[in-house]
Every structure is written in structure tokens, then in C-alpha cells.
Amino acid sequence: MSRFRLDIQAVDDEHIYWNKTLYVVKNQYLKKKDVDVITTLDNKRFIKGFKDSFSIYDVQQKEAIHQDLEGVNTFSIKYGNEDLILDQLMQERFEPIVPKLLKDVTTGSVYPYPQYDKAFPKEIKTATPEQAAFIKNASLIYSIANSPYFLIGVFNYDHDIWAYDWLYLDIHGQVVEQFDLDSFKVSDQIGRLVWPSKEMVIPYQKVTSVKYYTGSDELYLVNIEGKEGDSEYGVWDRKAQLWSIEPEYTSILALDISKGIYALQKEENYTLYDSKKQEKLGVKAYQYIRSDGLVQVKLEDKTVSYYIDIYTGRAYLEQ
Numbered sequence: 001m002s003r004f005r006l007d008i009q010a011v012d013d014e015h016i017y018w019n020k021t022l023y024v025v026k027n028q029y030l031k032k033k034d035v036d037v038i039t040t041l042d043n044k045r046f047i048k049g050f051k052d053s054f055s056i057y058d059v060q061q062k063e064a065i066h067q068d069l070e071g072v073n074t075f076s077i078k079y080g081n082e083d084l085i086l087d088q089l090m091q092e093r094f095e096p097i098v099p100k101l102l103k104d105v106t107t108g109s110v111y112p113y114p115q116y117d118k119a120f121p122k123e124i125k126t127a128t129p130e131q132a133a134f135i136k137n138a139s140l141i142y143s144i145a146n147s148p149y150f151l152i153g154v155f156n157y158d159h160d161i162w163a164y165d166w167l168y169l170d171i172h173g174q175v176v177e178q179f180d181l182d183s184f185k186v187s188d189q190i191g192r193l194v195w196p197s198k199e200m201v202i203p204y205q206k207v208t209s210v211k212y213y214t215g216s217d218e219l220y221l222v223n224i225e226g227k228e229g230d231s232e233y234g235v236w237d238r239k240a241q242l243w244s245i246e247p248e249y250t251s252i253l254a255l256d257i258s259k260g261i262y263a264l265q266k267e268e269n270y271t272l273y274d275s276k277k278q279e280k281l282g283v284k285a286y287q288y289i290r291s292d293g294l295v296q297v298k299l300e301d302k303t304v305s306y307y308i309d310i311y312t313g314r315a316y317l318e319q
Helices: 129-136
Strands: 015-018 021-026 029-035 037-041 045-050 053-058 066-071 075-079 082-086 101-104 110-112 140-143 149-155 164-170 193-195 207-212 219-225 231-237 242-249 251-256 261-265 270-274 279-286 294-299 302-307
Touching: 075 129, 082 129, 110 140, 129 149, 129 164, 140 193, 149 193, 193 207, 219 242, 231 251, 242 251, 242 261, 251 270, 279 294
Parallel strands: none
Antiparallel strands: 015 021, 021 029, 037 045, 045 053, 053 066, 066 101, 075 082, 101 110, 140 149, 149 164, 207 219, 219 231, 231 242, 251 261, 261 270, 270 279, 294 302
16 A cells, blocks of 8 residues: 655745645645746745756746756856866765756856855955865855855865865855854755764764754754664764764654654654653654654554654544
């Protein structure tokens, strides 16, 4: 028996994104507004794509904010009388759904991932020759959301660590050496933390990956290499420099970060856990637990779904 799972994203109070389609919510009904939508962005924007051409829209506007965009892995930037060719982009582990750099074929402006919210400068105005050489050798360029800055990384060519050296550039083409580096986080397309790098988050030698929790500045989901090479997950408190949840689980689901409620999996099933009280909640194990309290349990030869209170483990409906 196949299982169909809804994966609906709210764009704003009036629009939702589901199955490559944008819908308007009116009188509790869904009305199709746009198709060929590849992904949603911040500030009520979304990207449409057809073949190798992309456009960025705002849900409140009929005309595209940017259209005729093409994915590129190389472009040039002026530095004095020289044209620097950035031809080593984008060296990352995973192929993105939308290219990480979108170039306007009319203006030549390049808009970087993840929000494609601002154009990369066409000229470096303030930089030393060493900094300009660093930019020329850039392996990745990310836009830092809600700021005038870009994150530039040069891959250090260690595939066991997969780390980068860093430089920061603003929209005016000036290298930035000092600003609040803890004020932003940047992740790749599968949610793994790029900045701050995992070495900055946790001083642990066998960290495989780090993901940050939205709504928390200091809690991170950390994947480490276990004693026998298996992946094990824990929750690291960067501020306190200790494990909020020890790294001994095969999966950790955050149900309510602010109240410290998680679902922990060691073998097949999940259990509810209160990290602030450091105790399990309820007595049952579940095949899956959602943040709204919907759980799945296996009873004899069938799977049953019902709702629980995730803060106590109490079932609303007894089966």
C-alpha cells in the first residue's frame, strides 16, 4: 500500500506552495495561481523554471522581479584594470535543484544562493592583491540574507573535512574584515551548515555535519562518526559548550525547540524527550512523531495514527 504525504509550505497568510504549484487560499478553498514553481524564497518570493531558464516572482506581482536568468558556474569581476575570471565555482557536494548562481542574460548581474536577493558586485573597489586573488579562486559564493554582504569560500581541498577558508564582500565591492560573524547562518541545499563552519560550532574531531535549528541561536543538530563508523546524532549547545542531548541516536526530531521537546530514535521507534528536564515523556514508542502531535504506532499487523500531547505524552484518542 503506497502512502501519500502532503508537503505544503506557507508563503504568506494567503498563499501556499504544494507540488510545484502556488495556490491562493480563499474561503477555505485552494485556487491555483501559478505552476512550474521550483522553490519558495523569503519575503513572499518564489522561483519558476522552464528548461534552463529561471525567473523570480513576488506573490503580489504579476510581472517577474527578474526573468531570463541562467545558471552559471563562472563569471568575471573587475579589479582595477584587470578582469578576474571566477572559474572554479561552485565546488560543493550536492547538485542543487536551482543553480547556486543565476545570471541575468540582459544585464549580466549575478544573483547568488540562497535567497537570490541581491546582485553580486561587478567590480572589486577595496581589496588587497591577496584578497583579490582569493576572490578569483572562490569555490563558492553565498548571499547572506537580510544584509549587504556575501560569503566567499575557497575549498581547502580536504575531502575528509570538506572545509573552506573565508572572505566577506559587500554589495559595493568592498572586502569586509570586521562585522558580527555570529549574526547570520548559511546552510547548503540539504540543510547542512556552511557558516559558521562545523569546526567553529563544536570542537569535536569526528563531526560529519552540523545543522542549525530555526528559532534557536545556540542549539545545533550534530552528526558524528560513532565507534563503529555509524552516524550518531546529538544536540550541541554552543553557548554552554556541552551536549543538550548526548550523541547516541540514529535520528532526532525537534518538536518544540523553545520548550526542549524532541523525538529520539535509537532503533526502530521514537520516544518523546524533554531535554530541559532530561527525562522521557510517556511510556509508548512510536514509528513517527510530528510536531503537531500526530503519531504512528504499529498494533499487531496494522499501523494506527492518532494525536498526542507532545508535552506530556498523553493520547487524545485511545485506540
